[in-house]
């Protein structure tokens with residue numbers, strides 16, 4: 552297995568917003584730079600494979616997935632907001648909840664409310680640059696599997712991406728790394744299944760592929776009636792138009808433990824097998840771990856090995872994209888255990 556990692560991701564760090572007096576200070580801005588460093592240390596110490604810097608595939612594969620106006624906003628929001636509001640980072644506080652996008656705001660704050668759906672994705676000075684390299688990390692892993700023929704590659708992406716849609720970001724995410732990788736693989740002639748096992752529904756990935764039949768999207772996540780992102784991820788969301796029948800959600804009750812989780816996973820894998828894909832893009836979130844400050848499942852450390860093995864038995868070329876996981880003491884171990892289970896099952 553080969554690993555891609557961009558060490559300068561630490562230039563984007565919402566931990567800067569933690570204040571001792573903030574309630575749930577570890578939960579709301581839980582997507583901290585330390586996460587990437589902990590996972591990196593753990594995969595290196597476990598000897599899972601060699602680690603490379605990502606290559607630069609340019610803006611085109613990102614622009615093939617995301618709307619131009621949102622990319623421009625992500626690039627200029629920090630400077631514009633600083634000028635406009637005299638403070639940083641850029642965070643929206645007013646949202647274009649039910650209005651269409653045809654009237655374009657002339658302010659950064661107004662634009663943020665049009666292209667962002669919550670307040671958990673602050674834009675710092677280097678956020679655009681780090682998000683760009685997170686997407687390049689995913690593309691590098693995709694290229695290794697698609698063009699070079701590696702069986703498994705791991706993109707240690709930070710920030711994560713699965714909540715970001717074509718023209719809407721939020722949920723600690725800016726660019727949808729998994730969708731950018733999957734879309735690029737489709738352009739190379741691959742039939743791609745995306746499996747999202749983050750604790751939260753991958754609403755951005757679902758939205759990007761909702762009308763398309765050449766990418767299957769399956770997501771196992773907490774019941775959106777009870778959990779973020781609240782408005783997407785229900786079991787009856789099957790796709791639209793040509794994409795109808797290519798989207799499957801498997802919402803789980805809060806406090807789900809391993810046996811019920813593995814049954815849902817088996818159902819998702821059955822859908823994936825029936826699709827007969829050339830390759831799998833896996834959105835790996837380990838915020839399903841018991842005690843995760845943002846999660847509410849009850850998976851133990853050893854569960855991740857069995858989940859990895861069950862996915863590995865698909866015997867598909869697999870691009871693993873890091874999404875969530877916020878319980879710092881066990882984060883690295885859970886990712887390593889998953890990747891070991893995945894690789895051992897494919898050998």
Ligand SMILES: [Zn+2]
Nearest residue numbers: 749750751875
């Ligand atoms: Zn998550």
